[in-house]
Amino acid sequence: MKPPPFDYHAPRDLGEALAALAEAGPDGKVLAGGQSLIPLLNMRLAAPARLIDINRVAGLDTLSAGPEGVRAGALARHARVERSAEAAAVQPLLRRALRLVAHPVIRNRGTVVGSLVHADPAAELPAVLALLGGSVRLAAAGGAERDVPAAEFFTGPMESAVRPGELAVSAFFPALPPGSGVSFRELARRHGDYALAGVAVLVTPAAARVACIGVGPVPIVVDVTEQAAAGDWAAAAQAVRERVEPEEDIHASADYRRHLAGVLAGQALRDAAREAETTGVRHHA
Amino acid sequence: MTRLFGEPVPRREDPRLLTGQGRYLDDLGQGALAAAFVRSPHAHAGIVDIDLSAAIDVEGLVAVYTWEDLPERVGAPLPLLIPHPALTHGRTAYPLARDVVRHVGEPVVMVVARDRYVAEDVCSLIRVDYEVRKPVVGVPEAAAGAHLVHEDVPGNVGAHLVQEVPAADGRSAAQAVEDAPHRLTFRLGIERSASMPLEGRGVYARWDADDRSLRVYSSTQTSTSVRMALAARFGLPLPSVEVIAPDVGGGFGVKIVHPWPEEVLVPWAAMLLGREVKWAEDRREHFVSSAHERAQEQTVRVGFDDEGRVLGLDVTILHDHGAYTPYGIIVPIITSTQLLGPYRIGAYRVEFSSLYTNTVQVTPYRGAGRPQGVFCMERTMDRIAAHLGLDRTTVRAANFIQPGEFPYDQGLIFQDGRPLIYDSGNYPESLRLLKELIGWDDFPARRAEAAREGRRLGIGIGCYVEGTGVGPYEGGHVQVTSDGRVHVSTGLTSQGQGHETVFAQIAATELGVPLERVSVVTGDTRRFGYAVGTFASRAAVMSGNAIALACRKVREKALRIAADALEADPGDLEVADGVVRVAGSPGASIPLATVAVLANPLRYAFDEETGRATQFAAGAGMDRPPVDEGEEPGLEGRDYYSPIRSTYASGMHAAIVETDPDTAEIRILRYAVVHDCGKLINPMIVEGQIHGGVAQGVGGALYERMVYDGHGQLLNASFMDFLMPYATEIPLIETAHLETPSPLNPLGIKGAGEAGVIPVSAVIASAIEDAEGIVIDRMPISPSELFDLRRAPAPG
Ligand SMILES: Cc1cc2nc3c(=O)[nH]c(=O)nc-3n(C[C@H](O)[C@H](O)[C@H](O)COP(=O)(O)OP(=O)(O)OC[C@H]3O[C@@H](n4cnc5c(N)ncnc54)[C@H](O)[C@@H]3O)c2cc1C
Numbered sequence A: 001m002k003p004p005p006f007d008y009h010a011p012r013d014l015g016e017a018l019a020a021l022a023e024a025g026p027d028g029k030v031l032a033g034g035q036s037l038i039p040l041l042n043m044r045l046a047a048p049a050r051l052i053d054i055n056r057v058a059g060l061d062t063l064s065a066g067p068e069g070v071r072a073g074a075l076a077r078h079a080r081v082e083r084s085a086e087a088a089a090v091q092p093l094l095r096r097a098l099r100l101v102a103h104p105v106i107r108n109r110g111t112v113v114g115s116l117v118h119a120d121p122a123a124e125l126p127a128v129l130a131l132l133g134g135s136v137r138l139a140a141a142g143g144a145e146r147d148v149p150a151a152e153f154f155t156g157p158m159e160s161a162v163r164p165g166e167l168a169v170s171a172f173f174p175a176l177p178p179g180s181g182v183s184f185r186e187l188a189r190r191h192g193d194y195a196l197a198g199v200a201v202l203v204t205p206a207a208a209r210v211a212c213i214g215v216g217p218v219p220i221v222v223d224v225t226e227q228a229a230a231g232d233w234a235a236a237a238q239a240v241r242e243r244v245e246p247e248e249d250i251h252a253s254a255d256y257r258r259h260l261a262g263v264l265a266g267q268a269l270r271d272a273a274r275e276a277e278t279t280g281v282r283h284h285a
Numbered sequence B: 001m002t003r004l005f006g007e008p009v010p011r012r013e014d015p016r017l018l019t020g021q022g023r024y025l026d027d028l029g030q031g032a033l034a035a036a037f038v039r040s041p042h043a044h045a046g047i048v049d050i051d052l053s054a055a056i057d058v059e060g061l062v063a064v065y066t067w068e069d070l071p072e073r074v075g076a077p078l079p080l081l082i083p084h085p086a087l088t089h090g091r092t093a094y095p096l097a098r099d100v101v102r103h104v105g106e107p108v109v110m111v112v113a114r115d116r117y118v119a120e121d122v123c124s125l126i127r128v129d130y131e132v133r134k135p136v137v138g139v140p141e142a143a144a145g146a147h148l149v150h151e152d153v154p155g156n157v158g159a160h161l162v163q164e165v166p167a168a169d170g171r172s173a174a175q176a177v178e179d180a181p182h183r184l185t186f187r188l189g190i191e192r193s194a195s196m197p198l199e200g201r202g203v204y205a206r207w208d209a210d211d212r213s214l215r216v217y218s219s220t221q222t223s224t225s226v227r228m229a230l231a232a233r234f235g236l237p238l239p240s241v242e243v244i245a246p247d248v249g250g251g252f253g254v255k256i257v258h259p260w261p262e263e264v265l266v267p268w269a270a271m272l273l274g275r276e277v278k279w280a281e282d283r284r285e286h287f288v289s290s291a292h293e294r295a296q297e298q299t300v301r302v303g304f305d306d307e308g309r310v311l312g313l314d315v316t317i318l319h320d321h322g323a324y325t326p327y328g329i330i331v332p333i334i335t336s337t338q339l340l341g342p343y344r345i346g347a348y349r350v351e352f353s354s355l356y357t358n359t360v361q362v363t364p365y366r367g368a369g370r371p372q373g374v375f376c377m378e379r380t381m382d383r384i385a386a387h388l389g390l391d392r393t394t395v396r397a398a399n400f401i402q403p404g405e406f407p408y409d410q411g412l413i414f415q416d417g418r419p420l421i422y423d424s425g426n427y428p429e430s431l432r433l434l435k436e437l438i439g440w441d442d443f444p445a446r447r448a449e450a451a452r453e454g455r456r457l458g459i460g461i462g463c464y465v466e467g468t469g470v471g472p473y474e475g476g477h478v479q480v481t482s483d484g485r486v487h488v489s490t491g492l493t494s495q496g497q498g499h500e501t502v503f504a505q506i507a508a509t510e511l512g513v514p515l516e517r518v519s520v521v522t523g524d525t526r527r528f529g530y531a532v533g534t535f536a537s538r539a540a541v542m543s544g545n546a547i548a549l550a551c552r553k554v555r556e557k558a559l560r561i562a563a564d565a566l567e568a569d570p571g572d573l574e575v576a577d578g579v580v581r582v583a584g585s586p587g588a589s590i591p592l593a594t595v596a597v598l599a600n601p602l603r604y605a606f607d608e609e610t611g612r613a614t615q616f617a618a619g620a621g622m623d624r625p626p627v628d629e630g631e632e633p634g635l636e637g638r639d640y641y642s643p644i645r646s647t648y649a650s651g652m653h654a655a656i657v658e659t660d661p662d663t664a665e666i667r668i669l670r671y672a673v674v675h676d677c678g679k680l681i682n683p684m685i686v687e688g689q690i691h692g693g694v695a696q697g698v699g700g701a702l703y704e705r706m707v708y709d710g711h712g713q714l715l716n717a718s719f720m721d722f723l724m725p726y727a728t729e730i731p732l733i734e735t736a737h738l739e740t741p742s743p744l745n746p747l748g749i750k751g752a753g754e755a756g757v758i759p760v761s762a763v764i765a766s767a768i769e770d771a772e773g774i775v776i777d778r779m780p781i782s783p784s785e786l787f788d789l790r791r792a793p794a795p796g
Helices: A014-027 A037-042 A078-083 A085-090 A092-098 A104-109 A112-118 A124-132 A225-229 A233-243 A254-279 B014-018 B116-125 B139-144 B173-179 B223-234 B261-273 B283-289 B330-338 B370-388 B392-399 B427-438 B440-452 B499-511 B539-566 B592-598 B683-703 B760-772 B783-791
Strands: A007-009 A028-031 A050-053 A063-065 A069-073 A135-140 A146-149 A154-156 A166-174 A181-187 A197-203 A208-213 A220-223 B033-039 B045-051 B061-065 B107-113 B127-132 B157-165 B182-190 B202-208 B213-218 B241-244 B277-280 B296-304 B310-320 B348-355 B408-413 B419-422 B456-468 B474-480 B486-490 B518-522 B573-576 B579-582 B585-591 B635-641 B647-659 B666-676 B733-738
Touching: A014 A028, A014 A050, A014 A135, A014 A166, A028 A037, A063 A085, A069 A085, A069 A112, A078 A092, A078 A104, A078 A112, A085 A092, A092 A124, A092 A181, A092 A197, A112 A124, A112 A135, A112 A166, A124 A166, A124 A181, A124 A197, A124 A208, A181 A254, A197 A254, A208 A225, A208 A233, A208 A254, A220 A233, A225 A233, A233 A254, A254 B783, B033 B116, B033 B261, B033 B283, B045 B107, B061 B116, B061 B261, B107 B116, B107 B261, B139 B296, B139 B310, B139 B348, B157 B330, B157 B408, B173 B296, B173 B310, B173 B348, B182 B370, B202 B261, B213 B223, B213 B261, B223 B241, B223 B261, B261 B277, B296 B370, B310 B330, B310 B370, B330 B348, B330 B370, B330 B408, B330 B456, B370 B392, B370 B456, B370 B760, B392 B427, B392 B456, B427 B440, B427 B456, B427 B647, B427 B666, B427 B733, B440 B456, B440 B647, B456 B760, B474 B499, B474 B539, B474 B592, B486 B499, B486 B539, B499 B518, B499 B539, B539 B573, B539 B579, B539 B585, B539 B592, B539 B635, B579 B592, B585 B592, B592 B635, B647 B760, B666 B683, B666 B760, B683 B733, B683 B760, B760 B783
Parallel strands: A007 A050, A028 A050, B033 B277, B213 B241, B310 B348, B486 B518, B666 B733
Antiparallel strands: A063 A069, A069 A166, A135 A146, A135 A166, A181 A197, A197 A208, A208 A220, B033 B107, B045 B127, B061 B107, B157 B348, B182 B296, B202 B213, B202 B277, B296 B310, B408 B419, B456 B647, B474 B486, B474 B635, B573 B579, B579 B585, B647 B666
16 A cells, blocks of 8 residues: 655745646646545555645645635635634535535545546535535636636546646635525434435525435536425425436445435425525625 | 452552553554555355456555465465364365455455555556355355355255253254244354454564564454464464454454464565565455354254243254354354253254355354344244243243252253353343333333323343353463562463453452552463463453462462561461461561562572572571572462363343334443353443443444345445444443352452443343334344335235
8 A cells, every 4th residue: 555656856846836726737646635635645546646736835835715605725624614703604505515525534624626626526526616606716827727617627536627747726616695594414324434326406486406425426516496485395305316317236236316405405405495585695604 | 457359459550551651563663674464355256367467567566475475384275173063064264365265354465565555556467366156145045055165065964063951851953842832943144254353364473583583463352363373374483473452443353363364474575575564454454254153053952832832942053154264163062062051951952054155254253142042032022022921031940950959950051062061151230130120011001101192112031151261271470579569470361351450359368468559461471472362251260370379389488488587477467458467466567579579599689679588688598598499599489270160140131112103213221231250350341341232232233234145245344334333322221230259260250352242132122122122133123124024025
């Protein structure tokens, strides 16, 4: 369980990092929190020729919360975002989702942006980004930054729109609209494990959406505005069940995952609708 | 008198172990060369060719070895540690595969390099050409026998054993079942799990060319036996080989197997290269190349009367033994004998077949076959209760051996080759305590109340008897030095159980010295060469009693010498706080330190204190030699404890579980344990052992399994997918102790190490069945499986 040899770069600023990435091209890999990449290296499942460690790059360790939403820089750790009262006030779903991500020690190092780029189909944050319609900002040497909307960012299991030579510099999570509610529910075999299935839910005065994890190649967003308007949670759950594409693995059957997505969606929609009714404009995490 | 025996003394090893001061295998030998292994990627294959050409030029590579490179004795098959007449086709592996690999993970090539990184790089460049064969995976395929794991083992049957205890009137068990008023037949199954110590195996060897001696550190449960095995294999004189178990981060059975391939190869390479060599197993290696346990398929036929008394029991077991049988058939023997638990069974027949499969070998894991046996018996008790419409505890009570019936001979031969005779116990009292602790009789009301809130609760129970403290022997050595310190050593090893604490408690109590003065060394052949090892809940019983007996020798000698010095009668003396005094006359006393000085008459002094023992010092009687006939110099003693047979601990567990009607999640709301291991040396340590055992049991019941696919690939060989529970998955464990002393040993104790794990699968199955009204006949069970069971059409 030792990684194969690789060249190691530890750039100090963004320009240097982008230059190193450009030079490495497809042979390069960004090292952020390392919570997903290092195990892959140690098990020799990944063997990049170059690692570009961004942990010392100035200016990426940012977290800002404003009326529009929350923007997390590439070095904003899970734990920092989880604990940020400002972020939670603007978008309470972030904190609730982050509490379900792994364990505290892993959240101390793992990054929000790294989790999005890693694009594990069972990860929580991709679902949050997809549900809220957020975006990821990408930079490359010599080019302009581009913002990729969530709907285009997740391209397959463990695959994102980041191209070789690109660095994800930040991610943007839109604020919770007034009179809205959110919820995250999942079922994991052990506390902190990737979920067997999970749902992030947003209920606004105008719409209701569910983003499901662990039941498809990417987060699956289901619009249940109609069913929610009628207060028909069973129909909403049924709509979720019909849309998800779970697969069987050693932990659960596809049928069970499908069933679970429906049950969790029903529960989370009730939570979010209740919150939308009772909390009005002010939200507490 | 210092009464430390029986007190909840805090574990003395904890400050060291919990603050990172422990010295585990991989903390040693920082300058040593590293070994790594090319392991088979196939479950069953012939080795056609090994091509080293791409690997040979890697900078930092020191040596590469295949089986062809091993001298005859080094390359011979590993020993079959415990032969048994029923094991007609015992098979063990070669240290490196010779021509054939029989499971994924079997070592094929050994690489020694500057460090582990280079060694693994080299491994990835070595090309092994395999001719893949059809693997045998799982009990049904093994039993079918269409394909063979070992060409010369027909039907894949390594061992076949039948034991039968006929009814009092001589009828066979089958006949007793046939004649019974009620009869049931059913099948049960348990899947694979494994010991999974947090520290894997590991070995570090130094060859001293000047001294021509070998020192080996191994993360083992038996250093004395590794030493003998290595000396024999290398043709070295025994005194030239020392083996030391440093701090060991858990064993749970897997480290009693020895010598492992790496335990042979690493010291051999160190001798050959004249360099220190080390290998520390990584987690993936541990999953695929150490050992697993548990998997069995059982068929039960039982006959009983209207009260639920078992008149006849006939059990057939198919035991998955993996690719090799280095530890013999201990596991299925324990299953088939300990299955009887606390019950008096009318007539019993048990038959098992040990089957080879192309998977990791099966050797004991904490509980060692008992969890399967208890699962079988306790599921049977629940079926009887359900059939008769009786309370599950009533049926058990109807079958209990009564307190007046000990010693109770079950009529079988146990794993130590001796008769299965229970020495003592009080099962009705145990059940009474358990029912009180869990609130058994109030449960129907609690269940009804929960049901009104839409919640589903169930209660379950499981009972067991555990043969502990198996022989043949252990020893203890106790030395009081002239500084008053007490040095205790015993040959068996520690893996974190708290031996440093309990053995010190025993010595301090026996000798009458403060605990702080006592130090304990285990598992170091430089200190104590005669030992068997740590397994079968035997350390406290075996070494504890041996140390007590050694202390008694020391105490007797101390009193003799002190009596001389104080001109008193030894019978009037007592020892407390490290001082020998004449009872009732406080002035007349002598510290043990001084007694130690007097015990060793000297020619040369090295300080003031020892000056008192030299030849011109006053007080020496001229009419006797300085060391009396029959005496030895020094204040020390050595003794051994060798029991006539095992001592039988027992316990009963109960749990309340909740199953989610929507998500099929299974939660343990309460877990209660009544435990009887005879006299308690340290109740806190016993509770800790129970907690750890229950945690492993919960793992086996709800989380852990080894998932092999049809090609013999282990699909979950990491902690990401092998779901060892975290602390968050373990319920609060409520315990009550019962103390029924063992009449077999001087301290009256029984083993406690494995107890916690034994009945957990049975208890949880019982509780889920109660909550769901669905028969649970296989464990472990996951929410997904419970969901499937709910939707399956009811049988019949
Ligand atoms: C035991 C354990 C349990 C876990 N459980 C969960 C869980 O329940 N839910 C969950 O969501 N996650 C879980 N994780 C993963 C954790 O959240 C990771 O931290 C996260 O997935 C990746 O973030 P990282 O910063 O560690 O990224 P790294 O491991 O450093 O990188 C991951 C991948 O993203 C790329 N990358 C990272 N940052 C950038 C960037 N700025 N630009 C371009 N590419 C980049 C890397 O090149 C790599 O391919 C778990 C991890 C562990 C070890």
